[in-house]
Amino acid sequence: MSLLGAAETLWQTMYDEMPVRIDINHHYLQTTQLLRCLAEWDSCRQTRGAAADFEHASELAPLRAAIDSETSHLIVIPTRELAAAGLSEHLDRQTASRTTGCRLHRAEGTSCRSIRSVYLNSCLEPSFVQPLPDGAILLVDARSRGGPNAEIWAADGTRLRQGHLGDAIENVLTTPSGAIWVGYFDEAMGGAGPQVHGLARFAPDLEPGWVYPQRADLPPIDDCYALNVAGERAWSCAYTAFHLVAVDNDQAIDYGMAPQRGAAALLTDGSTGAMVGGYGPEYDLVTPFHIVEDRTVTAGGQCRLVLPDGLEVRERRIYGRGTELHVFIGRSWYRVDLAQVTRGR
Template sequence: MRPERPETRLAPCARLPRGHRDRHIVHSSVDAFGRAHWLLTEDPPERRGTGPYDALVVTVGDGSHHETHLSAVLPWRPRLEALPDGGFVLAAARAAKNDGRQVQVFDPLGRPTRAFRVGDAIEHLLADRAGDLWVAYFDEGVFGDELSAAGLRRWSVTGEPRWAFSPVPGARWIDDCYALNVTGRTAWACPYAQFPLLEVGPDGVVRVRRNPVRGATAIAVHGERAVFFGGYGDDRDRLVDCRLTETSVEPVAETRLVLPGGALIGRNRTVSRGSRVHVQVEPWTEWYVLDLA
């Protein structure tokens, strides 16, 4: 039975302009500066064929929107991430070990500049404010691909490995990285199976906090406060408000996260950025936000 909890309501954040809603939404994301992006194609993947294709990115922020036309796109059903210079990264979540076109980088004019591989089974892909790519992996990659085995890695935008997680006191190897938050040059992660809260500084040093919250898929952090969204079964819309100490996560209150009008969230995508958890639900045309700040 679903636990009875008070409600916390999301706020509207960004909406895909109506003039673009006749296209197929491949993916959508929110970047390090709070701008929302939608990757659109004329046809769904099953009708596009297997060769390179063109796509459109619609960016919404600061009360306006603009378009970037991408040419010769290679990754199939890619994830989208925006770079600080105005360019974009597209990455296929699944990739064979010889797939050198898994990740494709585009300049601000939408022209492809390079392609490389970062490992199979991408769970999260987030660029930081310097343009480095933080990639978190789920278990099929962790246990099946040497590039994914660390569970969490940082790559340059040219495909150079810059950091990879390895066990530290209080945190063993990552089996599956459930949640990832990237803010500034710092990353926060919550991996299966013990779900410690990992804080990875710009220098790669990892701080570990013991965490009793299990199964969360999104995190927001602000000062000494953190909230965890998601969980197993009836906890899938759970929001746990916590206090951070030097060594632990201390739950303070639990609520149920709902849409602005009070409707249940249901199937969703999330992006965690600093003090914010961004949430998107079907039909994927609008982003909502919870902001601790």
């Protein structure tokens, strides 16, 4: 009976986790019914306990008669909470907040509370935000979209300059001196300029200062999976060779194949380190390593990266800076040190 129970449990687990594949090239009645049920379920899930949302929906019900197929935009003004004299200012502010700009919040130390906030009237949709000397901030869009995709802003919200860092950007990290390291994913190879090298360093004026050499004695960078900066030294691990490469004083040093292929982040203090991630089910795997002379060797067993409550880390953005790993999940920001992740093995 225990064997039968185990088989039934295994079958149920496989059934529960079996993905549903939809053929987007062929539309079947069953597919439509499935999507409709999923939409209804998602609506119910998102509105559980949302009494205020239902109240607002009830207030807006009379607008149905005024909306037809030719309506493209709808503006709702909360007149109960806004004096008529402030209507124009409120409308301008609300419109601007939806079309351009972003608010930057600064926090220092381990506190999650914002200690400084400034509005940046930027037209970018920034994928990366990095600190620069004198309190300046770098905003970078991963895609060029036909124009400048990088802006530098002063601490008071004044834009200092804008420039182009290339298209198909995978990683952006800055150094204490203001150097800007940029790693690119595979689509960059079809472009021109620094991006075709896979890894480049830009000066604080957003002009290229160094590009990864395309030499026979160095592994090519077709997709910069992982990038790290420790001080002024940069480290990378890239597809397809997945070698650990350091760049110091404009010299690229190849430390051989990394102990884990497909890692999305790496941590290092220059002599020890860890690769974080991998392909498929190894997405949360932590692989420690040592640098011995001119090569990289595995150091001990692997472990899994989990949240403080023990749950798995899903749908996250991660990057390494020196010995620190930064993990972003939704609006939550986690930070863990190399010693902590290697101690978990």
